[in-house]
Amino acid sequence: MTRLFFLLFCISSGVFFAQVKFDTLAYRRMKTTISPAILVGYHYAGDARDNTETFRASQMHIIELVFGRITDYDGYHGASKVYYAGTDFIINNRYGFFMSPKVGVSSSAGISMGAEMQFQTNFQKVIPRVMPYLGFGGSRGKLSIGYNFRLLKAENFPINTLQVGLTVPIKRFKESN
Template sequence: MIIYPAFLVGYHFSGDAKDHTETWKSGQMHTLELAYAKVFKYGGPHGGSKVYYAGSDFSLSNKYDFFVAPKIGINVGAGFMFGTELQLQTNFEQFVPRIMPYFGIGGWGGKFYIGYNFRLAKAESLPVNTGHIGITWPIKGRVKKSND
């Protein structure tokens, strides 16, 4: 097993957002992801990995308001991967906790994936997209080998 820290940099795109009544659309959203991760790489060149991470998403184009989404997450896989993250999306006036399961391809911190944001509470005017597609790339830190 090899363990190393990584900074994750990602871009996410979402289509039409809906509020809890699903009566209006906020349009397309572009989001930047910045996170710190701990990567656990197992096996040889075709082995698997698990990644724990904490960071935030930053809205780049929401026509109603700027928002950030501090988050924690985990993903596992070996080529095909799946994961989930818990986000606390906020515009600094209200916040919406969400959980987003996702799946895609990738490993060792990098991923190309699709996911769906499930709202855990209501916010009257915080439009956050539900469907989600993204790509994340790891910037590796110093590698530490383990005998476990």
């Protein structure tokens, strides 16, 4: 058992820390660019339910339109972060149409992680939600899986138990350093 832990330690140390010296001793100057952008995405939630006793399955098709600030970090293993604000246009086959204004942040270096605060509304009530997500991608787009957590106890809007989506920037504006 001790040999197994030693072997796992050696492998994980090589995987996680082997590239660090090359990033810090790079022969070229590392460059950081900041650019505002318009991002568009499509998300699908095939399992939504309301807050009643009976489970009602429905499908949700979500079109995302946001304005973001993309920061790209150059290097051998580049990374990026995105701050964004915008809205989701949600079409649900059981509840009809509603919107979800939101703000969020995303960080990625091959693996993308982020969270967003949504305010889903059918123009009669507003329901706040938090959605953390995990996926793959970078500043050129991401494929993610997320889950909406409701912040109010009683609500009648559907709850996305699993949301899968793709987001890409369609227009990047002038970059700055």
